[in-house]
Amino acid sequence: xxxxxxxxxxxxxxxxxxxxxxxxxxxxxxxxxxxxxxxxxxxxxxxxxxxxxxxxxxxxxxxxxxxxxxxxxxxxxxxxxxxxxxxxxxxxxxxxxxxxxxxxxxxxxxxxxxxxxxxxxxxxxxxxxxxxxxxxxxxxxxxxxxxxxxxxxxxxxxxxxxxxxxxxxxxxxxxxxxxxxxxxxxxxxxxxxxxxxxxxxxxxxxxxxxxxxxxxxxxxxxxxxxxxxxxxxxxxxxxxxxxxxxxxxxxxxxxxxxxxxxxxxxxxxxxxxxxxxxxxxxxxxxxxxxxxxxxxxxxxxxxxxxxxxx
Numbered sequence: 001x002x003x004x005x006x007x008x009x010x011x012x013x014x015x016x017x018x019x020x021x022x023x024x025x026x027x028x029x030x031x032x033x034x035x036x037x038x039x040x041x042x043x044x045x046x047x048x049x050x051x052x053x054x055x056x057x058x059x060x061x062x063x064x065x066x067x068x069x070x071x072x073x074x075x076x077x078x079x080x081x082x083x084x085x086x087x088x089x090x091x092x093x094x095x096x097x098x099x100x101x102x103x104x105x106x107x108x109x110x111x112x113x114x115x116x117x118x119x120x121x122x123x124x125x126x127x128x129x130x131x132x133x134x135x136x137x138x139x140x141x142x143x144x145x146x147x148x149x150x151x152x153x154x155x156x157x158x159x160x161x162x163x164x165x166x167x168x169x170x171x172x173x174x175x176x177x178x179x180x181x182x183x184x185x186x187x188x189x190x191x192x193x194x195x196x197x198x199x200x201x202x203x204x205x206x207x208x209x210x211x212x213x214x215x216x217x218x219x220x221x222x223x224x225x226x227x228x229x230x231x232x233x234x235x236x237x238x239x240x241x242x243x244x245x246x247x248x249x250x251x252x253x254x255x256x257x258x259x260x261x262x263x264x265x266x267x268x269x270x271x272x273x274x275x276x277x278x279x280x281x282x283x284x285x286x287x288x289x290x291x292x293x294x295x296x297x298x299x300x301x302x303x304x305x306x307x308x309x310x
């Protein structure tokens with residue numbers, strides 16, 4: 001799907017034709033739409049890179065000055081999937097006449113831009129537009145990290161109450177998400193450093209300051225991911241040890257109970273043999289044997305209790 005936007009006096013509006021200074025917003029394009037972009041002068045490789053889910057963050061420039069900025073943005077897939085939060089590539093192609101954003105998935109960041117929620121957005125100021133996208137992307141990572149931390153805290157409370165493997169598996173899912181976030185943010189950091197060295201945003205002081213803000217936000221997101229990942233790893237190791245220890249306690253208790261119950265089986269089996277035994281003609285032999293078994297069992301229970309085997 002291709003949607004065209006341009007700033008007017010009334011704000012950001014959707015247009016029908018490509019004009020100078022417009023923004024071409026592309027989501028999961030069809031082959032016909034890809035051909036249309038190629039006819040507009042967008043390199044075929046840039047489109048392919050932007051649609052590849054495994055593509056890493058980087059920048060490239062053609063001989064005619066066409067610039068590709070490829071970054072990875074966070075994507076929430078839902079709690080029922082194996083990886084609730086992942087990252088997907090977003091391609092920003094800057095040409096002299098217009099700017100193009102390409103993604104295979106609906107992007108929450110670009111949706112905010114297209115809906116007019118971002119104030120002061122100008123499609124004509126292409127580099128300022130790119131910086132705004134980069135800044136919102138870094139902030140979105142921080143928001144997603146807060147959501148992950150909140151969910152992890154809820155699972156921690158559930159795990160303390162239930163001590164089942166289900167909650168551990170849930171924590172593992174969010175740990176996978178943190179790994180994807182960490183890899184994507186580090187790739188974005190290298191891409192931002194390359195942009196800073198290229199001095200593309202030194203024309204206006206506001207752009208240079210905005211780039212510094214983007215780098216700062218991205219570094220903050222990296223630090224938060226590392227902290228959350230370390231805490232989650234330590235938490236999972238601790239709870240795994242607790243679950244294993246609880247299993248040992250249960251097995252020790254069941255073993256002690258089995259030993260106590262086996263004493264009565266041994267004694268009654270001995271006196272149940274078809275041979276002559278002492279007291280077999282005594283009228284109270286049954287009660288004496290039963291009392292002896294109970295006494296022996298109580299002695300073993302007291303012994304185990306003193307050794308904290310129960």
